[in-house]
Amino acid sequence: MGLRDFLPGADKSDSKAREKGPAAEKRRFGNFFAQVPPDFQSRVSSIAQENHRYFKEKFPTVEEFQDAVAESWIEKRKGFEEETRHQGFVPIESGTKASELNECTLAYLTESGSFVVLGPGSFEGKIVGAPGAAFSYVKIPFRKDPEAPKDMAQESGVFVGKTPRLGDRIYVRGLIKRYEEDPGMLSTSLLINQMMRPTSRAEAVPILERAKAGITKRFEEVNEQTGLALVRPKA
Numbered sequence: 001m002g003l004r005d006f007l008p009g010a011d012k013s014d015s016k017a018r019e020k021g022p023a024a025e026k027r028r029f030g031n032f033f034a035q036v037p038p039d040f041q042s043r044v045s046s047i048a049q050e051n052h053r054y055f056k057e058k059f060p061t062v063e064e065f066q067d068a069v070a071e072s073w074i075e076k077r078k079g080f081e082e083e084t085r086h087q088g089f090v091p092i093e094s095g096t097k098a099s100e101l102n103e104c105t106l107a108y109l110t111e112s113g114s115f116v117v118l119g120p121g122s123f124e125g126k127i128v129g130a131p132g133a134a135f136s137y138v139k140i141p142f143r144k145d146p147e148a149p150k151d152m153a154q155e156s157g158v159f160v161g162k163t164p165r166l167g168d169r170i171y172v173r174g175l176i177k178r179y180e181e182d183p184g185m186l187s188t189s190l191l192i193n194q195m196m197r198p199t200s201r202a203e204a205v206p207i208l209e210r211a212k213a214g215i216t217k218r219f220e221e222v223n224e225q226t227g228l229a230l231v232r233p234k235a
Contacts, residue, residue: 032070039167040192043111044070051142058227072142072226073113079218080109080193087211089195098123098163101196105207108170109193113219114139116170116188117211118158119204125159125173132157132174134204136212137186140219142228152186153212155205166191 036044048066052059059065084107102123108116119134135158138151157174164170172186199207223229
């Protein structure tokens, strides 16, 4: 059940209500925060605290906004797995060897709602002259902020330092230098989902692009449906 179900008279004919998403005043009854696993509740709460000032008109209290953020978090986690499965990915099981992962396109979801997609070859960092993996990093913010960092993508040359596991961060090496503090390295927030698909290098880029497009679309729809999409123009 989603918060659309709390709208008075919501049914299949109520297309306008579904397009706009549920009214903010209905969210206080959602109790979505309690559905977030305890290990990740502090991160969801932190995200809500950091962003509430931009959404006070829709969500007057932090508690209401936190519940909306929690619903978004839950739906993105679900949507990530559904979308990647639709594209032929399967969950990475505990104990899967790096050598097997190295033959796959990999998709990782983080607790902050960003995701990474890596093509085959991401575990070849110690091999001299190895081409490395294709790479895409996307962050779908609640605020459609013109000043937000752009997505990152490369067609090859990217490696990971170790086998990422749920609850870990993923460290990506070999990136184009875009960050002053730690050039050439990306460290994500904690992983909450991970998927794999056996893929040849030739297939990697188009599959990576399809995964990126599908997940991005799904996440943007979640933000819209939960009332968390806000255009904030430059000051």
